[in-house]
Amino acid sequence: xSQRIKIKALxxxxxxxxxxxxKGWVRAFRSNRFIALNDGSTNGNxxxxxxFENTDPALLKRITxxxxxxxxxxxxxxxGQGQSVEVIASEIEILGDCNPDEFPLQPKKQTxxxxxxxxxxxxxxxxxxxxxxxxxxxxxxxxxxxxEKGFVYLHxxxxxxSDAEGAGEAFHVTNFDLNxxxxxxxxxxxxxxxxxxxxxxxxxxxxxxGELGAMALSDIYTFGPTFRAENSNTTRHxxxxxxxxxxxxxxxxxxxxxxxxxxxxxxISYALDKNKEDLExxxxxxxxxxxxxxxxxxxxxxxxxxxxxxxxxxxERLTYTEAIQILRDSTPNKKxxxxxxxxxxxxxxxxxxxxxxxxxxFKKPVILTDYPKEIKSFYMRQNDDGKTVAAMxxxxxxxxxxIGGSQREERLDKLETRMxxxxxxxxxxxxxxxxxxxxxxxxxxxxxxxxxxxxxxxxMGNIRDVIPFPRFPKNAEF
Amino acid sequence: xSQRIKIKALxxxxxxxxxxxxKGWVRAFRSNRFIALNDGSTNGNxxxxxxFENTDPALLKRITxxxxxxxxxxxxxxxGQGQSVEVIASEIEILGDCNPDEFPLQPKKQTxxxxxxxxxxxxxxxxxxxxxxxxxxxxxxxxxxxxEKGFVYLHxxxxxxSDAEGAGEAFHVTNFDLNxxxxxxxxxxxxxxxxxxxxxxxxxxxxxxGELGAMALSDIYTFGPTFRAENSNTTRHxxxxxxxxxxxxxxxxxxxxxxxxxxxxxxISYALDKNKEDLExxxxxxxxxxxxxxxxxxxxxxxxxxxxxxxxxxxERLTYTEAIQILRDSTPNKKxxxxxxxxxxxxxxxxxxxxxxxxxxFKKPVILTDYPKEIKSFYMRQNDDGKTVAAMxxxxxxxxxxIGGSQREERLDKLETRMxxxxxxxxxxxxxxxxxxxxxxxxxxxxxxxxxxxxxxxxMGNIRDVIPFPRFPKNAEF
Numbered sequence: 027x028s029q030r031i032k033i034k035a036l037x038x039x040x041x042x043x044x045x046x047x048x049k050g051w052v053r054a055f056r057s058n059r060f061i062a063l064n065d066g067s068t069n070g071n072x073x074x075x076x077x078f079e080n081t082d083p084a085l086l087k088r089i090t091x092x093x094x095x096x097x098x099x100x101x102x103x104x105x106g107q108g109q110s111v112e113v114i115a116s117e118i119e120i121l122g123d124c125n126p127d128e129f130p131l132q133p134k135k136q137t138x139x140x141x142x143x144x145x146x147x148x149x150x151x152x153x154x155x156x157x158x159x160x161x162x163x164x165x166x167x168x169x170x171x172x173x174e175k176g177f178v179y180l181h182x183x184x185x186x187x188s189d190a191e192g193a194g195e196a197f198h199v200t201n202f203d204l205n206x207x208x209x210x211x212x213x214x215x216x217x218x219x220x221x222x223x224x225x226x227x228x229x230x231x232x233x234x235x236g237e238l239g240a241m242a243l244s245d246i247y248t249f250g251p252t253f254r255a256e257n258s259n260t261t262r263h264x265x266x267x268x269x270x271x272x273x274x275x276x277x278x279x280x281x282x283x284x285x286x287x288x289x290x291x292x293x294i295s296y297a298l299d300k301n302k303e304d305l306e307x308x309x310x311x312x313x314x315x316x317x318x319x320x321x322x323x324x325x326x327x328x329x330x331x332x333x334x335x336x337x338x339x340x341x342e343r344l345t346y347t348e349a350i351q352i353l354r355d356s357t358p359n360k361k362x363x364x365x366x367x368x369x370x371x372x373x374x375x376x377x378x379x380x381x382x383x384x385x386x387x388f389k390k391p392v393i394l395t396d397y398p399k400e401i402k403s404f405y406m407r408q409n410d411d412g413k414t415v416a417a418m419x420x421x422x423x424x425x426x427x428x429i430g431g432s433q434r435e436e437r438l439d440k441l442e443t444r445m446x447x448x449x450x451x452x453x454x455x456x457x458x459x460x461x462x463x464x465x466x467x468x469x470x471x472x473x474x475x476x477x478x479x480x481x482x483x484x485x486m487g488n489i490r491d492v493i494p495f496p497r498f499p500k501n502a503e504f
Numbered sequence: 505x506s507q508r509i510k511i512k513a514l515x516x517x518x519x520x521x522x523x524x525x526x527k528g529w530v531r532a533f534r535s536n537r538f539i540a541l542n543d544g545s546t547n548g549n550x551x552x553x554x555x556f557e558n559t560d561p562a563l564l565k566r567i568t569x570x571x572x573x574x575x576x577x578x579x580x581x582x583x584g585q586g587q588s589v590e591v592i593a594s595e596i597e598i599l600g601d602c603n604p605d606e607f608p609l610q611p612k613k614q615t616x617x618x619x620x621x622x623x624x625x626x627x628x629x630x631x632x633x634x635x636x637x638x639x640x641x642x643x644x645x646x647x648x649x650x651x652e653k654g655f656v657y658l659h660x661x662x663x664x665x666s667d668a669e670g671a672g673e674a675f676h677v678t679n680f681d682l683n684x685x686x687x688x689x690x691x692x693x694x695x696x697x698x699x700x701x702x703x704x705x706x707x708x709x710x711x712x713x714g715e716l717g718a719m720a721l722s723d724i725y726t727f728g729p730t731f732r733a734e735n736s737n738t739t740r741h742x743x744x745x746x747x748x749x750x751x752x753x754x755x756x757x758x759x760x761x762x763x764x765x766x767x768x769x770x771x772i773s774y775a776l777d778k779n780k781e782d783l784e785x786x787x788x789x790x791x792x793x794x795x796x797x798x799x800x801x802x803x804x805x806x807x808x809x810x811x812x813x814x815x816x817x818x819x820e821r822l823t824y825t826e827a828i829q830i831l832r833d834s835t836p837n838k839k840x841x842x843x844x845x846x847x848x849x850x851x852x853x854x855x856x857x858x859x860x861x862x863x864x865x866f867k868k869p870v871i872l873t874d875y876p877k878e879i880k881s882f883y884m885r886q887n888d889d890g891k892t893v894a895a896m897x898x899x900x901x902x903x904x905x906x907i908g909g910s911q912r913e914e915r916l917d918k919l920e921t922r923m924x925x926x927x928x929x930x931x932x933x934x935x936x937x938x939x940x941x942x943x944x945x946x947x948x949x950x951x952x953x954x955x956x957x958x959x960x961x962x963x964m965g966n967i968r969d970v971i972p973f974p975r976f977p978k979n980a981e982f
Contacts, residue, residue: 185743499701
């Protein structure tokens with residue numbers, strides 16, 4: 027069975043005259059004569075020419091949209107548009123029938139909503155084939171980038187005891203029978219009887235554990251699932267998503283920003299190189315989708331242009347304080363076009379503000395640094411002004427924040443004071459504080475939400491369409 | 505801060521005469537003169553020569569085991585053993601002190617148990633530095649192997665609704681306040697009010713979802729965390745571990761076995777190439793550990809020899825039925841040396857049996873196929889004999905089963921019958937059955953427990969030592 031050749035390899039080789047066996051799924055069957063065969067290795071279909079006059083009509087009837095087939099035949103130069111070769115079939119075997127009356131997919135455009143409900147089958151469409159091949163490429167590019175730089179991939183734990191960062195948005199993990207949760211004498215939940223002997227949650231970030239690795243291995247990164255039990259039914263949030271979190275010893279905030287910019291450019295460039303056909307297809311898809319919109323809501327740039335735009339521009343770097351000034355003086359703010367008017371220093375930026383800076387003001391990706399400490403996390407390094415921290419957010423067109431990071435506070439006294447101010451339990455994080463007690467050093471890190479990256483690169487509009495089986499409120503199907 | 509050079513690069517270049525800045529942690533400081541500096545980039549330390557006569561004594565006192573330092577100086581040829589270059593320090597900065605009276609680690613051999621309790625610091629030892637660098641290399645090698653073959657990396661969900669495979673050993677995931685679990689009118693847990701609107705668990709395997717991807721993309725693999733709420737306090741089990749699960753359309757059981765053997769050889773060979781020093785160190789460590797054992801309990805092969813042995817031998821392939829015959833006729837069985845005597849056909853093999861086949865009988869890795877259907881999962885393809893399934897386990901020296909897989913049952917009627925026999929709810933797995941309804945094809949896959957692989961390659965004895973922060977009964981620390 028292993029002599030089969032994949033369609034991508036076959037189309038690339040361009041060889042003709044040889045006999046080949048191809049296997050895949052029928053995407054179309056025209057005139058009882060031409061099969062468009064897809065095996066997922068590439069967006070393109072292979073054209074199979076069937077000798078219908080000498081083929082059993084019963085067999086022909088089974089060549090339906092979605093059927094799995096094995097075909098042997100000779101490779102010949104193709105006269106069709108956009109394809110170099112086709113296969114003149116000498117042998118056709120139906121591996122698995124597909125009754126067109128029952129098959130939920132149809133050989134026509136179907137809505138993304140419908141395909142989401144049929145996520146087990148949507149891999150079989152051009153759009154989702156392209157999305158998941160691009161997602162694959164981006165995953166590997168992330169690994170390759172960090173490996174080339176000598177980073178160590180660290181698997182930080184998924185089940186954690188601490189909820190220091192969770193802010194109540196962590197899912198509980200338990201082995202209890204929920205019908206009968208054990209209680210202590212005083213009537214509280216008796217976590218001593220639970221599997222881990224304590225209350226445990228799903229991680230919201232691998233950062234704190236990642237820092238432990240960086241304090242010995244210098245440079246580490248995580249790439250794993252993280253969770254948020256946030257009741258957000260939006261096109262931007264998932265309850266389960268993948269994060270990439272590098273942590274680097276001896277990096278200050280500028281080294282951190284340089285690394286983040288280099289990473290984003292590397293992976294986008296890698297996808298443009300490896301998934302040219304998929305990205306051309308997705309660019310076309312987006313173009314057609316936008317035709318439905320009024321002119322003024324359409325993107326100025328096509329998907330491919332937008333990706334190039336990120337590669338070709340140095341990201342603009344400025345402080346939060348400078349950004350506030352720009353936003354305050356901006357036309358939409360003066361004309362009260364922002365839903366959240368920008369008034370004083372100290373408030374968090376909304377997506378509309380981030381997008382204004384990127385898309386209208388600078389017309390390139392933006393790295394904002396030095397945010398007010400009140401709107402950032404306890405572990406960010408305190409600046410000398412007493413008001414800001416060495417935080418860094420990267421803002422992208424269409425997406426807003428794609429990366430958030432900071433230099434970490436390595437000074438034990440300052441870290442402890444901040445934790446006390448914010449009521450973060452120091453005893454729970456004794457191990458984190460230990461890294462500041464013993465051989466501490468300046469260090470930095472950031473988090474990249476992987477699905478946001480895939481959303482950006484594929485040009486899709488809903489985050490539920492760029493992860494195979496999305497988890498969101500009231501949905502954990504498949 | 506970014507002009508620093510990492511020790512691995514510096515030792516590899518062998519250049520002398522230039523001025524460099526290195527940063528890392530002090531592993532030793534001898535005679536107020538020689539610092540052994542480690543930055544995690546390699547197992548080796550860099551020797552720094554300190555001009556102690558012209559250095560402030562207060563500074564010298566702060567150069568302690570574990571302190572983080574930045575050192576600038578000239579590279580000079582080293583007279584010391586086993587190192588090509590050393591740095592003649594001209595500038596020493598203490599980045600982070602490390603009080604030797606308080607630092608839990610000591611510059612001497614410490615037990616693995618102690619280091620496990622200090623898992624946040626154990627990265628700073630030679631042993632764990634080596635383990636986690638090897639783990640990193642193996643992770644990347646897995647990705648590289650599959651990418652070279654055009655497989656798509658698929659992120660299957662961690663939170664799942666179904667417990668079809670869990671057999672009651674799945675952790676529950678919930679958003680409920682366990683103090684106050686909502687009930688329906690009839691007194692049952694009201695899962696409709698839970699985050700996902702249903703009872704949800706942590707995944708025990710990504711296989712079933714992986715198959716959905718393979719039925720469109722041809723070849724996919726997962727590499728993600730999986731969970732087992734199994735109350736096993738052993739050196740072989742973790743509650744949270746990482747699995748690699750490829751699924752391939754159009755592969756039969758032999759293609760499957762070929763791919764698995766190729767994968768194992770590829771990743772072991774990759775680690776031998778990239779982590780020579782780490783593996784030499786771990787080989788030495790094991791040798792010393794085994795000196796404590798009586799002669800007859802020591803390994804016949806050193807760690808490096810054992811890894812080579814797996815590369816140099818074709819894995820032995822035989823059926824379960826043939827293996828049972830060999831085991832029944834074996835000396836330890838006849839002399840009643842097995843804890844579980846091998847009697848009839850149909851019982852599962854124990855670790856002692858697997859190791860006998862690998863280590864004593866064949867003296868090479870073994871691939872067993874065609875197990876009795878009663879001891880294997882519902883989704884494995886039923887053989888024509890009506891008794892066995894096209895299962896495949898790969899057995900390794902010291903480890904026993906390292907890979908388990910099968911050809912999958914693609915025939916709807918046979919699959920449904922088997923599910924009925926085993927009481928597996930078909931309605932819960934409607935999406936899985938859909939792949940057998942629409943364009944089904946022969947396909948196969950397997951699972952590789954990543955920590956078992958790391959255990960094998962590093963020669964460690966306890967699985968808790970090859971994952972950064974192990975989760976097991978009553979432990980989710982850090």
